[in-house]
Amino acid sequence: MSDPEVKKPKLLLLVTVPDSLIFFEKQLKSLSHIFDVTVSCAHDSNVSTFIESEGVNYIPLFINRQFSPLHDVRTVYELCKIIQSVQPDILHVNTPKASLLGLIAGFLMRVKVRLYVCHGFAHHSRQSLAAQKFFKTLERIRCLLSTHVLSVSSSLRDELSKLSGSKKVDLIHNGSINGVELDGVAKTFQLAPTYNPSPNSIEPFRLLFVGRVTKDKGINELFRSFEELFSEGINIALQVVGKIENTYYIDEIEQMSRKYPGNFSYLGFLDDPLPIMSKNHLLVFPSYREGFGMVIIEAASVNLPSLAFRNLGTTSIIESGINGFLTPEQTSCDLTSIIRSLIRNPEEFNKVKSNLADLASRYERERVIAATKVYLEQLLRY
Incomplete structure (x- = not known):
């Protein structure tokens, strides 16, 4: 009698636009050995090829990159339905708009592990003080709604730690989200x-x-x-x-x-x-x-x-x-x-x-992906 198939923990990854999926090239295929991975983002002509090559699940969702209260409320509702359908053990959110709306939905749906990956700040010194304050406030909200925060560089980690207050900010390996492929x-x-x-x-x-x-x-x-x-x-x-x-x-x-x-x-x-x-x-x-x-x-x-x-x-x-x-x-x-x-x-x-x-x-892809696997598995014990 064969052993029953072990049920994999579920990971739902959110990005705003399909172009951002390049951050996870070959990583999701590797993670799929451990997790049942689902990706959600807008659809374009390249998404199907990416999903097929990585061997993961896909749920289309259009997220308006601009602030649009009515559309954003509807998007949070759609995200809640996706979360209810997938039942993720880890909600993995990336890019500013997908992170904000995804974390709101994840908080409302009580997802146990809500991982916010900060790829960079929306605010910078050339903006008006009002704009800087607005984007910093959104950054604090993302950190508040998440259970874990991950930064892609040491300098960004240090600044995000100051901005978010007591929230611990993690860094995988030497930084980056997916490293660079050097082999060959x-x-x-x-x-x-x-x-x-x-x-x-x-x-x-x-x-x-x-x-x-x-x-x-x-x-x-x-x-x-x-x-x-x-x-x-x-x-x-x-x-x-x-x-x-x-x-x-x-x-x-x-x-x-x-x-x-x-x-x-x-x-x-x-x-x-x-x-x-x-x-x-x-x-x-x-x-x-x-x-x-x-x-x-x-x-x-x-x-x-x-x-x-x-x-x-x-x-x-x-x-x-x-x-x-x-x-x-x-x-x-x-x-x-x-x-x-x-x-x-x-x-x-x-x-x-x-x-x-x-x-x-220092950013060789295989090492970054290996460290990412270890990090995500640790989050399951949270």
């Missing part, structure tokens, strides 16, 4: 080129931006810096990768493409940015706010150094001048000054490349 990267992709210009070289210094094309990611400062360097006669090129979130930037990018043919290009959203990373000299990541900055680790995995604005996430990863570069302030002038200096002093630029393999190895 060196065999699959060439490493980013070393910058060694000769007096007669026609090869430009190649800059790359990877991220959402939006104001908060510092795209305005990057464009101003590129144009200033180009106007100085510096041989420079810029490639932009990512989804355009504001229609204003469609016209802006078209103008840049016409004005700088051969030196500026927009490549749209790429599922895998590593091939294009391996063909550039410097990743520029001027985000105003960041919880971690996964793109910096991805770049490091193909030996591409990063220049970033100083914020909570980037200061957890980059030691300026050692394994990358940080601006003193979040300005286009600082970007311009550092890029100009690196072009004129390639030795200073190239020396950080020897430390990038070690940086990437």
Whole structure:
């Protein structure tokens, strides 16, 4: 007589938009050996492929990213029905809107373990004081409604601990939510080129931006810096990768493409940015706010150094001048000054490349997933 099948504990994972599922690539498949995993988010053409590849359950749910009281109340009601249907042992909420509404529903439905994963703050210093206070209040509410709080970086953990008061904030491994896959990267992709210009070289210094094309990611400062360097006669090129979130930037990018043919290009959203990373000299990541900055680790995995604005996430990863570069302030002038200096002093630029393999190895995906399994299993004993 065969042993009865052991019933797995249930995990319900919430994100607002399908794009955020990339944070859990291969992780959910691994977790499904331990948990009965269900994912809930809006539906798009890529969700079915992701769900099938991870081998998990899926319940579609549209969540409006903007604040809409009537729609938000209805969404909480829908989430309560999903929770009633799934009966999760762990409610795993991510991204600001899904976290807030999911935690409200989880609290109302008395889910025993309500895990809030903070990927970064919505507030930053460029907002009005009223806006900062509003977003900080929402952050405190999320922490209050959760039973456990998880941060994706040490700096973010420390700030969130101060913001939430007595709530303990956890950190898995060295940080990040899913790490970076290193196995086979060196065999699959060439490493980013070393910058060694000769007096007669026609090869430009190649800059790359990877991220959402939006104001908060510092795209305005990057464009101003590129144009200033180009106007100085510096041989420079810029490639932009990512989804355009504001229609204003469609016209802006078209103008840049016409004005700088051969030196500026927009490549749209790429599922895998590593091939294009391996063909550039410097990743520029001027985000105003960041919880971690996964793109910096991805770049490091193909030996591409990063220049970033100083914020909570980037200061957890980059030691300026050692394994990358940080601006003193979040300005286009600082970007311009550092890029100009690196072009004129390639030795200073190239020396950080020897430390990038070690940086990437600190966030190796298999180790992050293994630590995540242990952490989630511990929560079941809560």
